[in-house]
Amino acid sequence: MSIEQLQEVVVKGVRVKPNGPFATSGIDKQTLQDFSRSGKELPFLFARTPGVMAWSDNGVGTGTSYMRIRGAADSRINVTLDGVPLNSPEDQCVFWANMNSYGSLLGNVQIQRGIGTSTNGDGAFGGTVAMSSAAPSPVPSGEASLSYGSYNTLNFGAKASTGILWDHLIIDGSYHQTSTDGYVHGTSGRSGSYYGGLTWLGNNFTIRYKNVGNFEKTGQAWNGVAADYDGNSIMDGTYGESTGIKTYRDMYDAGLGQYNTLYEHITGQNEDGSYTTERYYLNDGTPWPKTTDNFWQDHNLLTGAWHISPNWDATATLHYTYGYGYYEEFRPDNKLSKFGLVHEGLKRADFVRKKGLSQNTYGAVGSVNYKGEATEVIAGFSVQKFDGNHFGYLTYTSSDELAQEILADGDYKYYDSDADKFDASFYVKASYAISSALEAFADLQYRHVDYNTDGINDKFIATESGYENQSLDIHKHYNFFNPKAGLSYKNGPHSAYASVAIGNREPERNNFTDNGNYPAPSAERLHDYEMGYGYKGSKVHAALGLYFMNYHNQFVKTGLKSDIGEDLTTNIKRSHRLGLEASAGVKACSWLSFEGNIALSSNRISDFDEVVEDWDNGTQTIHYDNSTLAFSPSCIANLFADFNWKRFTATLHLNSVSRQYLDNTENIDRSLPAYCVANASAGYTLPLAKRFAGLREVVFGLQLNNLLNSHYASSGWVYSAIYESGGHTNDKRYYQIGFVPSAGFTATGSITLRF
Secondary structure, rough: OOHHHHHHHHHHHHHHOOEEEEEEEOHHHHHHHHHHHHOOHHHHHHHOOOOOOEEEEEOOOOOOOOEEEOOHHHHHEEEEEEEEOOOOOOOOOOOOOOOOOHHHHEEEHHHHHHOOOOOOOOOOOOOOEEEEOOOOOOOEEEEEEEEEEEHHHEEEEEEEEEEOOOOOEEEEEEEEEEOOOOOOOOEEEEEEEEEEEEEEEEOOEEEEEEEEEEEEEEEOOOOOEEEEOOOOOOOOOOOHHHHHHHOOHHHHOOOOHHHOOOOOEEEEOOOOOOOEEOOOOOOOEEEEEOOOOEEEEEEEEEEEEEEOOOOOOEEEEEEEEEEEEEEEEEEEEHHHHHHOOOOOOOOEEEEEEEEEEEEEEEEEEEEEEEEEOEEEEEEEEEEEEEEEEEEEEEEEEOEEEHHHOOOOOOEEEEEEEEEEEEEEEEEEEEEOOOOOEEEEEEEEEEEEEEEEEEEEEEEEEEOOOOEHHHHHEEEEEEEEEEEEEEEEEEEEEEEEEEEEEEEEEEOOOOHHHOOOOOOOOOOOEEEEEEEEEEEEEOOEEEEEEEEEEEEEEEEEEEEEEEEOEEEEEEEEEEEEEEEEHHHHHHHHOOOOEEEEEEEEEOOOEEEEEEEEEEEEOOEEEEEEEEEOOOOOOOOOEEEEEEEEEEEEEEEEHHHHHEEEEOOOOOOOEEEEOOEEEEEEEEEEEEEEEEEEEEEEEEEEEEEEEEEOOOOOOOEEEEEEEHHHOOOEOOOHHHEEEEEOOOOOEEEEEEEEEEE
């Protein structure tokens, strides 16, 4: 078998087979490799597929980035690399902060929307991203790339393969790095990834070791661009006297679009409406550099794939991942009680805090595949053990007296907790060809989870003698059964499918720790119903899918605070997502084609109680019979025009996202306006008739983002309060709103040398 065929054996267990009964999108090797030269994180490539959106803290698409599929956030998206889970077991997220060049390592990516087929690791409640590494090149090859663009965004990388040595061995590797000043102030930094691989080829098997690492040291802006409003409507141009800002766009035009509360504070306003800012300063007069996130992660995968016979294949992978990271943040004028401190005559001071974690994850995944004339069966397993530690230190305070008390012997540790998690799952998938056109599919998965954490958390509870850390003593066990079934139809260019799936998901770490003594959170359950039709002709293709995702006990924020002051994520009994996803493409001629996709959805909560802080009376509870889930736009659309003429390529991309609500109350004042962004790219490949130093071709590229210089935000947060004695009724609340802005027009040029 070829190397590529054996690589397909490795990922078959976590993939939806061609024409399977689920909603999927694929991204090929060439697209991934072209994108890797942009320096942007992979969610921005995934956002070209239906129902996906992405954003980054720094506004230029590098560094800390996020994604949503069908409105579901990162912790609800299952991500695997060659079948190995990448989600952090505790918070169930993938941190797209230092994986900007994974595209150069990958052979393809399959995005499954909804529950999808059984996979390894955390349950998929919005979608699955199954990444497959590229098969190593069997011939000697090399590549070096360099790109530079707006905000001093610099990306460089190189990769090489020895080709086959001694008829059996291939050694390959790569290194990529991106640095940027960032659009938002104080977000400069660098991040990157590296890869080294050894592959041994037998007649019908491969053994492959991969070491994949990531690193970053980047400035942070997770607070977004924060602003206070006097309670007048954000949308009707009546922000009023308290801010001098009258419209959403005025905020950006005044300079707030780059303002970062983690880095600076506003000191005044100029006559032209722009704002003056000042960095935070330490006691010795030096400015605090910036809040930085520092993280290192190293994945080790040892995989064997065996083609046993024409009907049987098997694969197994042992994996180990080490991760360590921390961030340092300047905290101006904080209450001492925030850190559990009491000092006579002192209530507030400036601090620098260092919060971090270390992680060790190790396990095994494997599958056995049988394929007969009418039947295909895959049985697989995943076993994973996680150990982690969370810690926090104070490294600076502006109070000399307090510093002598808590920092005399070095940094002051104010919390420390350990956690471990065991995750084991087993699945059997089978498909049967009822006829030449009709196929039935069934998928049964059992998953067992043990989660334990103890120690002291970084939250404090007031006592008669002072403050005590929140004590952690959590020991939970879960057993989930996740069945799925469906039918697929294919006849010539026509295809159709229908499926039903049930998924279960355990709470995240924060669902426990932030809730304090509030009743423990329950596991979530999702019933997912999908159906679709597709047509694929020689020049025209189209697809239409419908889905209904019915949630039981979905976690949402209600506005209620726990006994330690954190926003509660409470189980809501009934909520759902109902949607339509469509895509189409036409090849107008040999050099011009058009593609497009659109996702329309209704994302609703039934019987929702919002708890609002009332500065006069504590809290108020406001009931909603039916409201929209936060951060769930009702429309996401993409349109592409692709031009290919000989060695020249160009693409125009339009992306549109409708209004997003910042909380679950469907109030326009607490929302992000719709936006539309236009991007363009172009490339030219120059082959060399006579090679120079082994160079065979040069590729030139140009990327133009946000051509119309649109001012918009893709995400954000809101705090609202009622203060009737101060004129802030429920209909005219006091607001603090944070926007996560994106940069205006940017340009990037690149050059790639291929050997």
